[in-house]
Amino acid sequence: MKMVEVKIEGLALDMTTNTPVVILSPEGIDKVLPIWIGHAEAWAIAMELSGVGSKRPLTHDLIKKVVTAFNARVDRVEITELREQTFFALIHIVNDEKTWKIDARPSDSIALALKTGSKIYVNEELFDVSKGSASDRLNMPTDPESLRERLKKINPEDFGKYSL
Amino acid sequence: MKMVEVKIEGLALDMTTNTPVVILSPEGIDKVLPIWIGHAEAWAIAMELSGVGSKRPLTHDLIKKVVTAFNARVDRVEITELREQTFFALIHIVNDEKTWKIDARPSDSIALALKTGSKIYVNEELFDVSKGSASDRLNMPTDPESLRERLKKINPEDFGKYSL
Numbered sequence: 001m002k003m004v005e006v007k008i009e010g011l012a013l014d015m016t017t018n019t020p021v022v023i024l025s026p027e028g029i030d031k032v033l034p035i036w037i038g039h040a041e042a043w044a045i046a047m048e049l050s051g052v053g054s055k056r057p058l059t060h061d062l063i064k065k066v067v068t069a070f071n072a073r074v075d076r077v078e079i080t081e082l083r084e085q086t087f088f089a090l091i092h093i094v095n096d097e098k099t100w101k102i103d104a105r106p107s108d109s110i111a112l113a114l115k116t117g118s119k120i121y122v123n124e125e126l127f128d129v130s131k132g133s134a135s136d137r138l139n140m141p142t143d144p145e146s147l148r149e150r151l152k153k154i155n156p157e158d159f160g161k162y163s164l
Numbered sequence: 165m166k167m168v169e170v171k172i173e174g175l176a177l178d179m180t181t182n183t184p185v186v187i188l189s190p191e192g193i194d195k196v197l198p199i200w201i202g203h204a205e206a207w208a209i210a211m212e213l214s215g216v217g218s219k220r221p222l223t224h225d226l227i228k229k230v231v232t233a234f235n236a237r238v239d240r241v242e243i244t245e246l247r248e249q250t251f252f253a254l255i256h257i258v259n260d261e262k263t264w265k266i267d268a269r270p271s272d273s274i275a276l277a278l279k280t281g282s283k284i285y286v287n288e289e290l291f292d293v294s295k296g297s298a299s300d301r302l303n304m305p306t307d308p309e310s311l312r313e314r315l316k317k318i319n320p321e322d323f324g325k326y327s328l
Contacts, residue, residue, distance in 0.1 A: 040204030041223070056250065056269050059205070059223050063230060066257065069264045070234045086220065093230065100233045105220050 003078055003121040004029065008110065011046055022110060024079070024122055030145075031127040035079070035087050041107030048114035060111045067116075071095055074116040077109035080123050087126070167242055167285035168193065172274065175210055186274060188243070188286055194309075195291040199243070199251050205271030212278035224275045231280075235259055238280040241273035244287050251290070 009023040009032055020042030024033045037045075044060055057065060067074060072095040081088045089109040091102040104112075113120045173187040173196055184206030188197045201209075208224055221229060231238060236259040245252045253273040255266040268276075277284045 040207065043204065057267065057272075058269075059227075059272050062255075062266070062268050062272050063223075063227055065266050065268075066227060066230050069257070069266060070236070072234070091226075093233070102226070102229050102233060103221060104226050104229075105222075108221075108223050108226050 001080065002124045004124050006033070006079075006120050006122045008045070008049065008114075008120075011042060011049070022107065024110075024120065026122070026127075033079070033122055033127055035106050037105070037107035041105070041111055044111040045107070045114065048111060060108070060115045063108075063112055064115050067093055072100075074112055074118045075099070076119045076121060077104075077113045078121045078123070079106050079109070079126060082126055165244065166288045168288050170197070170243075170284050170286045172209070172213065172278075172284075175206055175213070186271065188274075188284065190286070190291075197243070197286055197291055199270050201269070201271035205269070205275055208275040209271070209278065212275060224272070224279045227272075227276055228279050231257055236264075238276055238282045239263070240283045240285060241268075241277045242285045242287070243270050243273070243290065246290055 004026045006024040006026050009025040012021040012023060012034070013019070014021055014036065017036075019036050020039060021034045022037055022042065022045060024035065025031065044058065047054070047058065048060075054061070064074070072093050075092040075094040077092065078090045079087055080090055087106045089104050089106040091104050091109050091112060093100040093102060110120060112118070168190045170188040170190050173189040176185040176187060176198070177183070178185055178200065181200075183200050184203060185198045186201055186206065186209060188199065189195065204223075208222065211218070211222065212224075218225070228238070236257050239256040239258040241256065242254045243251055244254055251270045253268050253270040255268050255273050255276060257264040257266060274284060276282070
């Protein structure tokens with residue numbers, strides 16, 4: 001499985017199903033991977049992207065605190081596969097002695113990666129596997145440039161209605 | 165600080181601010197403690213209360229998985245204090261050797277307690293401290309019986325709009 005590092009291209013909203021979408025893209029490669037996520041997780045990701053802090057620990061802060069309490073850290077997160085229209089991810093947690101790979105949803109993994117400053121990797125094959133179906137579902141243009149153009153219209157603030 | 169074990173009396177919605185409220189009550193003592201929480205956390209608590217499972221790990225499942233990975237478990241959660249209109253909580257995580265007390269919001273603590281089958285404790289003083297102000301904010305009756313009566317009208321399904 002060849003993993004490529006990705007950045008978060010943006011957040012979007014699938015208007016048909018009112019479902020948030022997070023768009024991932026590798027540096028220097030003109031491909032995009034849209035992943036449908038929950039509202040709460042979209043809000044958590046939007047909070048991180050906007051750099052707005054919170055007085056009290058949010059849920060992904062709490063995960064970070066638990067990991068830190070055990071003298072460990074989040075090393076990286078990986079979006080590994082697509083099974084029955086569901087993306088799977090692994091959170092790599094490390095301490096001085098070993099590595100744990102925790103099965104997780106991509107949304108939590110991405111939120112936690114942002115929270116901990118960890119890198120996000122995607123199984124390269126997923127960019128091809130999900131190309132057609134994902135864009136169909138989103139009713140979005142298939143080429144990255146048009147997709148990016150469209151995503152510019154959507155701001156993290158759109159998720160602001162999910163208040164603390 | 166005297167701690168009393170509580171059960172979740174129910175979930176409500178503060179119509180004025182559109183904020184969910186979780187209502188805690190000690191067994192055998194006729195007092196209630198309403199705590200304002202976020203939509204995402206209310207949804208997580210509602211999911212647990214309704215017993216509806218999820219194919220993929222939700223965010224509080226992920227916390228449980230991380231704790232389990234470190235050969236530890238959630239022992240109990242405590243709502244400890246009210247400071248500047250914000251309730252504070254501690255999640256007690258234990259392994260064979262030691263106990264960690266993790267600073268958290270009551271909402272995450274309660275969701276995690278439900279997820280792990282752990283007990284929820286409240287600093288007894290909070291039932292008196294928050295009595296007036298909490299009920300005022302909710303525009304709810306101050307006596308537990310009337311409050312319970314009113315809460316019957318609110319179902320976990322009301323939080324169902326926050327979909328996965």
